Amino acid sequence: xxxxxxxxxxxxxxxxxxxxxxxxxxxxxxxxxxxxxxxxxxxxxxxxxxxxxxxxxxxxxxxxxxxxxxxxxxxxxxxxxxxxxxxxxxxxxxxxxxxxxxxxxxxxxxxxxxxxxxxxxxxxxxxxxxxxxxxxxxxxxxxxxxxxxxxxxxxxxxxxxxxxxxxxxxxxxxxxxxxxxxxxxxxxxxxxxxxxxxxxxxxxxxxxxxxxxxxxxxxxxxxxxxxxxxxxxxxxxxxxxxxxxxxxxxxxxxxxxxxxxxxxxxxxxxxxxxxxxxxxxxxxxxxxxxxxxxxxxxxxxxxxxxxxxxxxxxxxxxxxxxxxxxxxxxxxxxxxxxxxxxxxxxxxxxxxxxxxxxxxxxxxxxxxxxxxxxxxxxxxxxxxxxxxxxxxxxxxxxxxxxxxxxxxxxxxxxxxxxxxxxxxxxxxxxxxxxxxxxxxxxxxxxxxxx
Ligand SMILES: *Cc1c(COP(=O)(O)O)cnc(C)c1O
Numbered sequence: 001x002x003x004x005x006x007x008x009x010x011x012x013x014x015x016x017x018x019x020x021x022x023x024x025x026x027x028x029x030x031x032x033x034x035x036x037x038x039x040x041x042x043x044x045x046x047x048x049x050x051x052x053x054x055x056x057x058x059x060x061x062x063x064x065x066x067x068x069x070x071x072x073x074x075x076x077x078x079x080x081x082x083x084x085x086x087x088x089x090x091x092x093x094x095x096x097x098x099x100x101x102x103x104x105x106x107x108x109x110x111x112x113x114x115x116x117x118x119x120x121x122x123x124x125x126x127x128x129x130x131x132x133x134x135x136x137x138x139x140x141x142x143x144x145x146x147x148x149x150x151x152x153x154x155x156x157x158x159x160x161x162x163x164x165x166x167x168x169x170x171x172x173x174x175x176x177x178x179x180x181x182x183x184x185x186x187x188x189x190x191x192x193x194x195x196x197x198x199x200x201x202x203x204x205x206x207x208x209x210x211x212x213x214x215x216x217x218x219x220x221x222x223x224x225x226x227x228x229x230x231x232x233x234x235x236x237x238x239x240x241x242x243x244x245x246x247x248x249x250x251x252x253x254x255x256x257x258x259x260x261x262x263x264x265x266x267x268x269x270x271x272x273x274x275x276x277x278x279x280x281x282x283x284x285x286x287x288x289x290x291x292x293x294x295x296x297x298x299x300x301x302x303x304x305x306x307x308x309x310x311x312x313x314x315x316x317x318x319x320x321x322x323x324x325x326x327x328x329x330x331x332x333x334x335x336x337x338x339x340x341x342x343x344x345x346x347x348x349x350x351x352x353x354x355x356x357x358x359x360x361x362x363x364x365x366x367x368x369x370x371x372x373x374x375x376x377x378x379x380x381x382x383x384x385x386x387x388x389x390x391x392x393x394x395x396x397x398x399x400x401x402x403x404x405x406x407x408x409x410x411x412x413x414x415x416x417x418x419x420x421x422x423x424x425x426x427x428x429x430x431x432x433x434x435x436x437x438x439x440x441x442x443x444x445x446x447x448x449x450x
Contacts, residue, residue: 008053008080013432015056016064017410022047023061042176044069044414045407052079055431057412065410066439068425072414073237073269073381076296076351077341078430084299084337091333098329100129101322107332114339115307120279121287124310129303129327133268133294134162136304137231139321140290141166143306144229144262147315152227154218154261156193158239158418161231161266170231172239173418189227191217193236194248197374197385198392207247215255224259229290234280237269240417241383241424243376246284253286262312264290268304269381272296273342273429276352276379283378299338303331347429351379354427354436358382361440369447371398383424385417394419398450405446411439 022030022045030046047059052075057065070076077084091107100108112127119125130136141153153170155161161170163177169184171177178184194210196203218224234249236242256263265288270280274296277283281291290308297303302325306313342348355378362384366372373387386395386402399421406413416424427436 006080007051007058008082008085009078009430011051011053011056011058012064013054013056013435014064015066015410015435015438016062018063019061021045021059021063021065021408021410023059023063025060029060045412053081054078055428055435063410065412066435066442067431068411068413068427068439070426070428071300072295073274073426074295075300076272076274076380076429077299077338077345077347078428079300081299081337081341081430083341083344084301084334087333087337088301088330091330095329097325099324100327105329105332107329107336108327111303111305111327111332111335114336115293115305118278118339119291119307120281123287125307126310126313127305127307128313128321129305129332130323131302131304131325131328132162133266133292133304134164134167135323135326136268136292136294136306137161137170137264137266138164138166140264140292140306140308141170141229141231142321143308143313143316144264144290146320147312148228148260148262150226150228151187152189152222153187154189154191154214154222154227154230156191156214156232156236158193158195158236158242159190159231159233159266160236160238161233161268189218189222193239193242194245195242196245197242197376199245203245207245207251210245211248211251211255214252218255224255224261227259227261229262229264230256231264231266233266233268233270234283234286235270235275235378235381237381238416240385240419240422241377241381243378249281249284249286253288256289262289262308264288264292266292268292268294272338273348273351274379274381274426275377276348276355278342278348280378297338298331298334299341301328301331301334303327303335345430350429354380354429354431355382357433357436358425358440361444365440365444365447369450371395371447371450377425380427380429381424383416383422386421386423394421396420399423402443402446402450405449406442409442409446411442413443
């Protein structure tokens with residue numbers, strides 16, 4: 001029997017801080033990272049991980065951190081989730097790659113069948129698989145352009161869609177994603193998003209006014225008949241967990257339908273139970289023409305999917321879509337393990353419960369802390385937006401300071417937001433209640449100190 005501790009849910013579910021964070025071993029490895037890897041690859045918290053599972057990440061110095069990040073909404077089923085590990089272990093011994101376009105294998109088809117079944121809408125669908133969220137968004141746009149014979153793509157303020165040339169062009173924020181990386185892809189048009197907290201005339205008017213502005217800009221500046229696709233996150237992720245005001249998404253979807261525009265939901269961050277629905281579009285009954293998924297799909301193995309109406313996806317000629325690794329057999333097995341886990345452990349219900357624990361506690365913290373301007377989110381995708389007290393002026397240094405102090409105490413949190421002033425919380429959906437509560441208690445203490 002191996003005495004090496006394993007990752008996964010059998011790891012002790014406890015916060016344990018035994019050195020400074022980062023500790024000496026992590027610091028030594030970080031110095032090597034600095035010498036070997038360009039600084040453009042940033043680091044949120046320079047602890048080097050040896051194991052992870054359930055609600056914790058364990059580092060080389062033996063610290064066990066409460067994980068409020070899930071590797072950016074990826075390990076929703078937990079790290080090294082047993083069903084994922086078991087399937088991948090078997091697959092890696094059977095075969096590791098053939099290229100699905102050369103000689104196919106069943107697991108790819110199973111993932112496609114499953115996604116066609118569980119994504120919103122009961123129309124005929126097709127799915128194809130890729131390696132990353134950005135690659136999938138690009139492919140969704142390719143398909144929409146091909147199917148419509150149009151070129152323009154409409155995206156929104158605060159949107160994030162990836163780091164490749166096209167998806168960087170679709171992304172709103174300059175620093176750090178776009179700065180000095182131009183020129184950008186043409187035929188990309190940006191319109192307002194219904195951001196309730198920052199809507200000039202108040203949250204109650206936000207949905208209607210933002211939709212009217214967006215649609216007016218599309219009509220007047222682009223021409224609806226030139227638009228191939230509208231690409232939108234049902235909750236803006238990197239932009240700061242902005243839930244568009246209720247009514248905004250249905251209005252945009254309706255406009256797309258009326259004008260033959262492909263409505264693409266980028267559910268890379270929101271998908272697979274994260275928001276307390278299997279897909280965030282379900283909250284308002286939106287049925288996208290194409291839904292793009294990645295992050296939570298395969299428990300950390302690189303996989304992404306484009307799922308959409310058969311009549312749109314079937315238009316592309318044979319050989320027009322693909323890639324060497326897309327739908328790699330290990331990643332497909334992992335995805336099947338993820339979908340089994342979501343069902344068997346009711347992780348959608350679990351995400352809701354996490355929201356029910358977090359939101360009231362954060363709202364109570366916010367009442368005593370004027371530095372918190374807004375508490376928002378759904379399910380296990382929750383954020384606080386920090387402001388200069390008494391104003392709505394973004395307060396990114398407060399967000400950074402709170403994150404730093406959390407990290408020092410063994411609570412891994414991430415920041416986000418167009419203004420860098422949002423703390424976002426994305427715990428694995430399998431996180432035990434006691435760790436969730438402990439994480440919130442640490443946060444409460446740190447915010448009170450600030
Ligand atoms: C992360 C993300 C992407 C890009 O996915 P990668 O796998 O990093 O390429 C695209 N869209 C959204 C909404 C994301 O959160």
